[in-house]
Amino acid sequence: MLHLFDLKLVEELLDRGVVDEWSVEAAQVKSHKKAACKKKLARRPQTTDGGTPPAPDPKLSDVRMPVIDVECRCCGTKGSYLRTELMKSFGAGISFSRLRRRAAMGCEFMSGPDGDRCQTRFPCLDTDQS
Secondary structure, eight states: OOOSSOHHHHHHHHHHTHHHHHHHHHHHHHHHHHHHHHHHHHHSOOOSSSSOOOOOOOBGGGOOOSEEEEEETTTOOEEEEEHHHHHHHHOTTOBHHHHHHHHTTTOTTTSBTTBOOOOEEOGGGOTTOO
């Protein structure tokens, strides 16, 4: 007969109450994950017009400008990317949120105890352009 565990080891673990400790730890982890999920859902943008979901994150394919400018209002850094090079590197389906994270890589404000405070943005996405 083949056993996966040594019976003496199993008996010792049960006698010491280790299994009960594992169960408590598993419950705590589950509770923590559930709380984190609720917190994440609470951070989602809320609709103001009775249930219409927020606009989807624009993709690189949605913008036809040959040069994509990027700037940070916080530190004043500015730059630009050729759209064709971004398409080659990341594909047309990459979202501007992902591009923003790439452009701001190394920013001290990107991830901190207060969350993302980086103000890197793409001016081509501003809706109030004239």
